[in-house]
Amino acid sequence: MLKKSLMTYLLAFLLLPMMGNAAECKAPTCHSVVSAKDNYRIELQAASAIPVNSLFNLDVTVTTKEGKPVAGKVSLDLDAGMPHHNHGMNVKPVIKELGAGKFRVEGMMFHMPGAWTITMSVSKGIMREAANLVVEVQ
Numbered sequence: 001m002l003k004k005s006l007m008t009y010l011l012a013f014l015l016l017p018m019m020g021n022a023a024e025c026k027a028p029t030c031h032s033v034v035s036a037k038d039n040y041r042i043e044l045q046a047a048s049a050i051p052v053n054s055l056f057n058l059d060v061t062v063t064t065k066e067g068k069p070v071a072g073k074v075s076l077d078l079d080a081g082m083p084h085h086n087h088g089m090n091v092k093p094v095i096k097e098l099g100a101g102k103f104r105v106e107g108m109m110f111h112m113p114g115a116w117t118i119t120m121s122v123s124k125g126i127m128r129e130a131a132n133l134v135v136e137v138q
């Protein structure tokens with residue numbers, strides 16, 4: 001009996017943090033999208049809600065759709081714009097590759113309020129897969 005409840009306690013101890021992580025990515029500071037062919041999940045974490053007209057950074061994590069590490073090396077391209085206004089950003093962000101599917105995107109700026117589309121592509125070898133994410137900023 002004691003052994004069983006200890007087991008339950010240990011399981012809960014191990015599983016709860018994992019469940020916590022899965023629920024962590026929430027707007028307005030975190031945005032998540034699955035790529036066009038379902039191969040990747042891309043999570044974009046900002047320090048605060050994405051501001052209008054001031055610089056911000058994104059911590060980007062690329063995993064499988066299920067949230068597991070991607071086997072092999074992936075690279076990331078990321079840009080953003082407002083398609084319905086036909087313009088992009090006025091700045092060019094720098095993408096730093098941190099390894100293990102993690103990237104730091106520095107120097108983003110959305111210079112007006114409204115719907116911005118973050119256009120990304122994940123490359124692995126010669127395979128390239130797109131992912132678009134619409135973020136409303138105000």
Ligand SMILES: [Cu+2]
Nearest residue numbers: 082085087112
């Ligand atoms: Cu615009």
